[in-house]
Amino acid sequence: MKDTSGSGYDFVSIQKKWNERWEGLSLARAEDFSQKPKLYALVELPYPSGSGLHMGHCWNYALFDTYSRFHRLLGYNVLYPMGWDAFGLPTYNHAIKVGKDPHEVSAESITTFRRQLKELGLAFDWEREIDSSSPEYYKWTQWIFVQLYEHWYDGTFARKDGGVGQARPMSDLPIPDEVRQKGESAITEYKDAKRLAFKKKMPVSWCPKCKTGLANEEVLGDGTHERCGTLVEKRDLEQWMLRITAYAERLLADLDTVDFPNGVKAAQKNWIGKKYGVNITYDVVTEDGQKVSEVTCFTSRPETNFGATFVVVAPEHAILEELGQYMDEVTKKNVLEYKNTSARKTKEQREAEGKKKTGVNTGLYCLNQLTGTKMPLCVSDFVLVDFGTGALVGVPGHDLRDFQFAQVMNLPVVRVVTTEGGDESEITQESQVQEESGVMINSGFLDGMEIHEATTKMMDYLEEKGWGKKITVYRFHDWVFSRQHYWGEPTPMVHCEQCGWNPVPMNQLPVTLPKLADYRMGEDGSSPLEKADEWIQVSCPSCGGKARRETDVMPNWAGSNWYFLRYLDPHNKEKLVDQTIASYWMPVDIYYGGQEHVTLHLLYSRFIYKFLSDLGAVPGVEPYKQRRNHGIILGPDNRKMSKSWGNVVNPDEVVGKFGADVVRLYLMFIGPYESVTPWNERSVIGVHRFVVKLIKKLKKECTVVNRDKEVGENGISIGLSRLKQRVRGDIVLLKFNTIVASFMEFLNTYEKNPWPYEIIKEFLILLSPFAPYVSEELWEVLGEKGSVHQQELKIADVTQEVHSEIDLPVMVNGKLRAKISVMSNATEADVVTLATQAAPQYLSQGYAKVIYVPGKAVNFVVR
């Protein structure tokens, strides 16, 4: 395809020539504090993998390269940066596979990526390039961690911006007297329980293939690791955790202030899963009524509590151990066995069980204060230990799952809500279980009330009596922030036998990742850094005694949480980012990235930004003003591109075959920016034809061009001004596909017309963000000096548009019957007269009414 057809399009030498010439021009340099309006356009930074750039990257970056270039032409100070999310599992796994040092593998991949991006003609501000795995960068990732460790969340603190809740230094943490009285270790324990970064032993998801713990967000709905597809297990591990749940309320509320797609907002709300309800505490009693403990149940529907007949706790619930002493030996054994069996159940087994609940009775009871009855206390794995309190109060008459459990366990069912029509019959089957509507009965002071009205009444009542406490619970959890592998930021913490955990002092950051002879993971899941003896041994920052470094590293999200801030001030040695520079550029005006990051990166980085905002380190409270998700480019066979399908389209190959401009234009033309569309080489050829035709036409026009030729008010001039309007309107909406169509339409329409010099010049400026090489080449052919990319794009105001002759549809009762040709500013009377003549056969009986919408249509209403 390399100019074999005599097309005059030798893209190889054109690209080579301009890549060299552009090198010194800094076409994409963003200037801090420029008087021009700023535009921060951000694309997700890639993790550089061994296989090179994939088509999805190209799509993502080419579209926003065009967006950025276009705004530069309009006079914006545009920041469009690029960097490398080089830490993390993909690079690490690849290094292990090829048996090299991850440092080396990562550097090689970055070199490939950078070359490929440049060959696509992407104009990034390379002076701001960052690498999350470089010590200069991860010094600040570690600094953020230390700050989290050194802060606690005050949920009642009145913020400057009028909101409530803020992170505050540990030194401001009030220590309650009862804690103080217990002494130093109690105070330390109390403090540790409040920190935003804290260590906790807990069951975490564990990937047996990657041999590391995972955050809940990294485990897919089917229970597999989102990176490698392996079924995850649960393991008890000591992990560093980040208290993201402290920010739940603000993460939810501030969604209303940003321009994100509905789906993204909904997914984040779903993920956070806020629920309002009440925690009711019940006395646990033995058969003969002796109180032995208490259990707290969360419920969002307390109004049905007169119908509560049992309490169920999760098999892992801590209370069971304590209650063991009050159970007989057989019961105790049953409970333990049940716990072990359910721990071994896979997700599939649970799903297969479906409605068929399982459980055991503890022989103990909970006292229902409302009815004075003793409710059996049971154990079942349909109760989740990590939602609410891990215990629930069963109302089998009005909750389907409770009913199913009652059936299996032979527990009584009491009706407290009537079905439609006032049905008060006994509930004996699932279909009778009423959850959403009805009137209260058998419920004392609630009788006669509509069910939802009774909810608040009951909450108030329980609180008044001191039996319950209103509470908001969240579905999501604190963020597991430790990984037992090598290729990540070392966690900047030191453990001393005497003083416990201490953060590495600021002046000793970064804690650099040591090189290892063998950087593979231990078979037992131990961190590879355990092998770095010298590195581990340090003196305690607090007492100077012997201490050990933390050997777990941070997850791959750690570096990408805040990377968009480092682009602003990439070489700052004193601070993460200079406040005044950040105030100039932030927030990110538009952020374009993948749907898969919605509850991962996008939520995490909003959390970290809010924390940094609490520290006063960054302006505002939200990092991204506008977010758009890109779609997916499928293989030509309509399946997801994958090596196993053999349907991967390699960017190097297509750029080599068609040239960068054609690939860029095709990526825009392929469909809407968020669509899921197959790659179609036939369609690439369509775009190639357009480019060749354009070059042919313009080269011809350039040689016959007469610089004095009048532009005048001819068709092509009006056509070009309309094209400009369309391009400008569509680029704001990211409708790149229709823009390319408009360019094609323009060429088709005016292919036979002469193109005056001024028209060619303006056309090339308009085209330059879309096809940077071709337009620059033709700019030179035209005899222009300088770069087409440094010109100013002038777009006239819509109102100044010249009136011209247009086709106007003539409709009768909304049906198209004729067309007339009128001036776009013609008077209604003239239009109606013309229209009447155009469709006489439909108007012979006269008409009742005429509606004229200038420029759109004229419609006669005939009755």
Next chain:
RNA sequence: GCCGGGGUGGUGGAAUGGCAGACACGGGGGACUUAAAAUCCCCUUCCCAAAAGGAGUGAGGGUUCGACUCCCUCCCUCGGCACCA
């Protein structure tokens, strides 16, 4: 089950209250050529032999002079969440 997208020719897709199918692919016919490739011209939603005409944007109803577009009911499909109390 809940939440969020989407459903338009043979295909990717245009049109967000005013000419349905822009633009492109594919297909058909023709020109050029010894031939092929490339290129150029014409046709290409469906029904009817054609014209005239009619039907038509997942289905049904509604609002409107006028609906792919707005409202209601339903179906299908993709994505997120889900034994979440």
